[in-house]
Amino acid sequence: MLTCLKGGHVVDPANGIDEVRDIFIKDGKIVDAPAEAGSANETVDCSGMVVMAGAIDIHSHIAGGHVNTARLLLPEWHRAFSARPGETALSKVGWTTKETGLRYAEMGFTTVVEPAMGPQAALHAHLELADIPIIDKATLVVLGNDDMLMSMIRDGESDEAIADYVLWTVDASKALGVKCINAGGSAAFKENVRSYAFDTEVPDYGVSSRQILKTLQKAVTDAGIPHPLHVHCNNLGVPGASADAAEATIRASEGMPLHLAHIQFYGYGIEGRRGFSSKGEELARLINENPDVTVDIGQVMFGQTVTISSDEMRQFAGRAQASPGKSIIMDQEANGGGVVPMNYKEKSFFNALQWAIGLELFLLIEDPSRVFFTTDHPNGAPFTTYPDIFALLMDRNVREKWIEALPKSVKKWTSLPEIEREYTLAEIATMTRAAPAKLLGTRDRGHLGSGATADISVYRPNDDKAKMFGAAAYLFKDGVKVVENGAVVAKPYGRALTLKTHSDAKMGSRLDRYFDEAYGLQSRWFKVEGSALRRETPFREVPCLS
Amino acid sequence: MSALTFRLKGEPDERIDCSSLVPDRLKSLGSSEIEKLPVGTTKRGLVAGDVFEISGDDAADIRFEGGSSRLDRIGERMSEGAIRVSGDAGFRVGRVMSGGDLQVEGSVGDLCGSGLEGGCIRVKGDCGAKLGGPDAGEMKGMSGGTIRVHGNAGERAGDRMRRGTILIDGDCGKDAASRMIAGTLIVGGHARGAPGRLMKRGTLLLMGGAERFTPTFVDAGVHDLLILKLMADGLRETFGDVPFDGSAMRKMSGDTAVLGLGEVYLPA
Amino acid sequence: MTTAWIDGQPVSSGEAIREAAKLLSMSRLPLVTGRFDDISALREAARVAGFSGGVLDHSDLGRVAPLIEALRDNGIIRISPGEVRRRADRVLVVGADPFAGSEAVFEQIFAVDPDLGAKAKGGQREIVLLGPDEPGRFSEVKGHVRTVGCPADQLGDAIGVLRAGLGGKPFGDGPFEEGAARALAGWLKDAAFAAIVFDATELDAISIESVAGLVSDLNAETRASALPLTAGSVYGAAEGAIWVTGFPLRTAFGRGDPEHDMMLNDGAWLISSGESDARIMLSYDETALDVADVPTILLSTAEEPAGEGARVIFKIGRPGVDHPMVHHEPRFGSFVSTPAEHHGMATNAADILSAIADQLGKAHHSNDEARA
Known part of the structure; x- marks a missing residue:
């Protein structure tokens, strides 16, 4: 079966293509144009439309224990209580795994990364991912507050041993990469430390956040894991200290790749009588000057949402701002975490400036292949706000209207009104397709070249970019048409992308003993068996860098 | 014009969602549109015309004739007009109502007046649990308006109540005024369980006393307060009659497990 | 077949x-x-x-409905058993026998002394049983065990008393002897890491909310966390x-x-x-x-x-x-x-x-x- 997407404006920056041409699909892959024109079995008329690879979201909390806890905590925000929350971005997300898949597909997304899977929540996360239809998924496993790693660093164990431990964890949890969340912060919080920074030592271990981060960065690089260490820096959201943490972390990249997550939450200074100001310009300059570093934004949008994070220390502190005023905080082996509801208000100086800082960073970071499109769903905003964010990036006039609605006091604290840049279609395709695929090491996607997985989104151009990107004209997943005119027409299951690796047997038996003796746990519980997920093809492996 | 009347054709065999049958919604609809409003809760997709004989045309004056404990969400979110039920009603009667007048001749289920913001609810019979209380996960119960239950109330009446007045002529079930934030709850009869658990502020008058109090309620002695007299006078204007007259009462303060600024008055 | x-x-x-x-x-x-x-x-x-x-x-489901209600109405700070095992130097066990049906968790936590945390490690665990008059299954565990008797239907009250004691507010003694409630509240407050364990199928939603409130109050200055148990x-x-x-x-x-x-x-x-x-x-x-x-x-x-x-x-x-x-x-x-x-x-x-x-x-x- 050969399908032809005919006459669309193909925007495929990975292959340097930005022109009208046909795309051919066969057996779930993109293929070269056949020798005989017109030999396609099926032709989809894409004339006048924009054709891109399926979009990739590298940082969205869609599955796992903490996400499920958020669902538990906020029944009153579920859309099924239709008379209650109304049409807010949060209620539109829905809470179920099924709705997650449908809403992403409708916008033309085909791959989404759950970025904070605790090693202990791995099976839970994969069970949820298995129940998300249409899209492919991947996970980053969280290390950096675990007793094992901090003990290994303290005891001066070899780089090889640490890399073996990291690979064992990635393999057991069926992850695609590694994330480090406020390295050492959760462990310090368990010792009742309330203030913590990059060079603070974790009590009882005597290792600093910097040491943990650098050790993990080296282990990930040495192991050939394509996705660089994914870092959630210290002091998220703390005016002044957040920007210091981001700067210190960026400077610590030291020539090796590092990804900094939801950088918006670190763009906070302490100027002004409210003690809250934008560091967006400085942070963007620093990122522009450090080519080792990539970032995603974590854009804030206004409305009810809920923050879900494995940064237990931060979430504990955030309880004071919970709205509605309830939260669940978890002390667990390693990171723990917390779920704190949040209502970002357009009329709040603080929230409005957070929104502006996110956009400053989006627009002032020059290279669209080093800045990624995220809201840190649902922490900055639910992913259902994405269409509006595309419009804000691509249309100055839309930004002006939004700025008009903000408190007057905000304008003098942000450079946003002066920024003229508008993202082009090619830049959007770079940021949401080509660059994420490269960052994750998933070379079969993010582009429309021959041999690529046929994940293809087709949009109907519209001056209103929110309308354009809110409802894909078509979405093809593995060559199957799953969305038509913004509505899902088929719900096949995707799979989780996992790293093709193997773990060292000696490390395996060492960890069997360790988990039993230290925690009274069986190490096999950490291992995700594909058969437990009840899907024909639960995983697709992604090779390591050689 | 005559009252817009929903006469029950027979006891429904499924829960009926009456939330769309409120003055706000019906005033702009013709009778054929009203007939077609979905009210069923199963896959059968029952509409109003399947369940009720509908007559009359004054959407500001709605009647349910022949009640049933399966008629849920009567008067939900209504902001104006009147609803009368000539029998029993189900769960969530008058939930998040903000104005108007709602009267039930029979008894009602749980969550009557849940999250009430304004208006007046009167139940001639008994009511179920969490009178005026929040629905799952909600941070506040009733925040305004008045509720009177002539019969008995179920467990945890006035849970998370924030403002407004509830008057229960009969007894109330376990743990009334749990997690109360503010407002006034008056019980003519006996309060079972430990009333006021985790109450922060607010006023309770328990004319028939309480089964017990938690140790985090402290006896503050007998008071002959002018405020009680003023309160009785004020409530008489709202309810016609009230089960207390402003004479001296014993006061308990609590719950000191939390803020502890709640006041419970008992017969001296 | x-x-x-x-x-x-x-x-x-x-x-x-x-x-x-x-x-x-x-x-x-x-x-x-x-x-x-x-x-x-x-x-x-x-x-x-x-x-x-x-x-x-x-x-x-009825067995865990009160826990679900308390979690979503109020929230909680909670802990996993493995972390209690390693970190909790003081454990308040609420109820006559909350580990009935959760024997494996009991074994996991109490088979060893805490070994993490600058203050907790090296010492023996202190355990207070709020409820039973006899230590029961705790008679064999590592650590110091003492009992504070409390009738099952007053456990929620007792937790409220501890909160009032911690907050310096007036209260009646309830199930405690005179002065004991304040002492126990102070004992929790002075822990390196306190854990409060309870059988969530035995307490009503308000009592579970009280436990969550006590833990929240303790965390203003120290570390404490709750472990609800739900057998089955x-x-x-x-x-x-x-x-x-x-x-x-x-x-x-x-x-x-x-x-x-x-x-x-x-x-x-x-x-x-x-x-x-x-x-x-x-x-x-x-x-x-x-x-x-x-x-x-x-x-x-x-x-x-x-x-x-x-x-x-x-x-x-x-x-x-x-x-x-x-x-x-x-x-x-x-x-x-x-x-x-x-x-x-x-x-x-x-x-x-x-x-x-x-x-x-x-x-x-x-x-x-x-x-x-």
């Missing part, structure tokens, strides 16, 4: 599946219930409920239902979208009130069940499955014995998979439920969740 029956007559499983789907699709509001020890079965049961416009419940599979089933349906069970699909109600969607109530007119039930009971009240499809592990009056019966294997299972492991605080103890021919309930859901889905004119 026969594994399926219609009206007591042996049939092929295909026939039984078609009959089950027919019965469910003709029902006004079918109840989908049982014990769901295996999350795989729960995931498929949710599809059955969705496609048949039914209600999804668990026969034991029901909490895990509720967790699983949350991601599939958005809610912790008692969720109806009569109108398509999930609608949750702890009272109106209580399976026992739905049957006794007549609002549900059919049920499909997963049972691990060996004894015969009386299910003649409404037409019933019974999935049973009994050697000779017998449901008094069941229309359709499937004999199924035991999860984790005859086939692998996925379940919530309380020691781990998350889901684990357990292989079968032996390889046999026994049918996995999840496969039966999946086939029924597929059959219902076909009739639904939908390609919903069609298997790849």
Whole structure:
């Protein structure tokens, strides 16, 4: 079966293509144009439309224990209580795994990364991912507050041993990469430390956040894991200290790749009588000057949402701002975490400036292949706000209207009104397709070249970019048409992308003993068996860098 | 014009969602549109015309004739007009109502007046649990308006109540005024369980006393307060009659497990 | 070997599946219930409920309803057992015997001394039992154990007294001797890491909220965390239902979208009130069940499955014995998979439920969740 997407404006920056041409699909892959024109079995008329690879979201909390806890905590925000929350971005997300898949597909997304899977929540996360239809998924496993790693660093164990431990964890949890969340912060919080920074030592271990981060960065690089260490820096959201943490972390990249997550939450200074100001310009300059570093934004949008994070220390502190005023905080082996509801208000100086800082960073970071499109769903905003964010990036006039609605006091604290840049279609395709695929090491996607997985989104151009990107004209997943005119027409299951690796047997038996003796746990519980997920093809492996 | 009347054709065999049958919604609809409003809760997709004989045309004056404990969400979110039920009603009667007048001749289920913001609810019979209380996960119960239950109330009446007045002529079930934030709850009869658990502020008058109090309620002695007299006078204007007259009462303060600024008055 | 029956007559499983789907699709509001020890079965049961416009419940949900209510009304700071084992130098155990049914967790926590934390490690654990007069299963553990007697129905009061004591507010002594409440509150406050353990199936929602409040108050200055115990599979089933349906069970699909109600969607109530007119039930009971009240499809592990009056019966294997299972492991605080103890021919309930859901889905004119 050969399908032809005919006459669309193909925007495929990975292959340097930005022109009208046909795309051919066969057996779930993109293929070269056949020798005989017109030999396609099926032709989809894409004339006048924009054709891109399926979009990739590298940082969205869609599955796992903490996400499920958020669902538990906020029944009153579920859309099924239709008379209650109304049409807010949060209620539109829905809470179920099924709705997650449908809403992403409708916008033309085909791959989404759950970025904070605790090693202990791995099976839970994969069970949820298995129940998300249409899209492919991947996970980053969280290390950096675990007793094992901090003990290994303290005891001066070899780089090889640490890399073996990291690979064992990635393999057991069926992850695609590694994330480090406020390295050492959760462990310090368990010792009742309330203030913590990059060079603070974790009590009882005597290792600093910097040491943990650098050790993990080296282990990930040495192991050939394509996705660089994914870092959630210290002091998220703390005016002044957040920007210091981001700067210190960026400077610590030291020539090796590092990804900094939801950088918006670190763009906070302490100027002004409210003690809250934008560091967006400085942070963007620093990122522009450090080519080792990539970032995603974590854009804030206004409305009810809920923050879900494995940064237990931060979430504990955030309880004071919970709205509605309830939260669940978890002390667990390693990171723990917390779920704190949040209502970002357009009329709040603080929230409005957070929104502006996110956009400053989006627009002032020059290279669209080093800045990624995220809201840190649902922490900055639910992913259902994405269409509006595309419009804000691509249309100055839309930004002006939004700025008009903000408190007057905000304008003098942000450079946003002066920024003229508008993202082009090619830049959007770079940021949401080509660059994420490269960052994750998933070379079969993010582009429309021959041999690529046929994940293809087709949009109907519209001056209103929110309308354009809110409802894909078509979405093809593995060559199957799953969305038509913004509505899902088929719900096949995707799979989780996992790293093709193997773990060292000696490390395996060492960890069997360790988990039993230290925690009274069986190490096999950490291992995700594909058969437990009840899907024909639960995983697709992604090779390591050689 | 005559009252817009929903006469029950027979006891429904499924829960009926009456939330769309409120003055706000019906005033702009013709009778054929009203007939077609979905009210069923199963896959059968029952509409109003399947369940009720509908007559009359004054959407500001709605009647349910022949009640049933399966008629849920009567008067939900209504902001104006009147609803009368000539029998029993189900769960969530008058939930998040903000104005108007709602009267039930029979008894009602749980969550009557849940999250009430304004208006007046009167139940001639008994009511179920969490009178005026929040629905799952909600941070506040009733925040305004008045509720009177002539019969008995179920467990945890006035849970998370924030403002407004509830008057229960009969007894109330376990743990009334749990997690109360503010407002006034008056019980003519006996309060079972430990009333006021985790109450922060607010006023309770328990004319028939309480089964017990938690140790985090402290006896503050007998008071002959002018405020009680003023309160009785004020409530008489709202309810016609009230089960207390402003004479001296014993006061308990609590719950000191939390803020502890709640006041419970008992017969001296 | 026969594994399926219609009206007591042996049939092929295909026939039984078609009959089950027919019965469910003709029902006004079918109840989908049982014990769901295996999350795989729960995931498929949710599809059955969705496609048949039914209600999804668990026969034991009432046991954890107060915990669910307290968690979502108020929130909590909670801890995993493994972390209690390593870090908690002071543990307040609330209730007569909260570890009944959670023996493995008891063993996990109390078999060793705490070994993490600059202040906690190297010392022995101090344990206060609030409830029993005798240490019971704690008489053998490592650490110092003492008891503070308290009647079961005053545990919530006692926690409130501790909170008042911690906050410097007036209170009556309740179950405590004079001065003891303030001393115990101070003992918690001076811990390196305090854990408060309770059986969440024994306390009402307000009492659980009180425990959460005490822990929250303690964390203003020190570290403390709560460990609610819920023996059995029901909490895990509720967790699983949350991601599939958005809610912790008692969720109806009569109108398509999930609608949750702890009272109106209580399976026992739905049957006794007549609002549900059919049920499909997963049972691990060996004894015969009386299910003649409404037409019933019974999935049973009994050697000779017998449901008094069941229309359709499937004999199924035991999860984790005859086939692998996925379940919530309380020691781990998350889901684990357990292989079968032996390889046999026994049918996995999840496969039966999946086939029924597929059959219902076909009739639904939908390609919903069609298997790849």
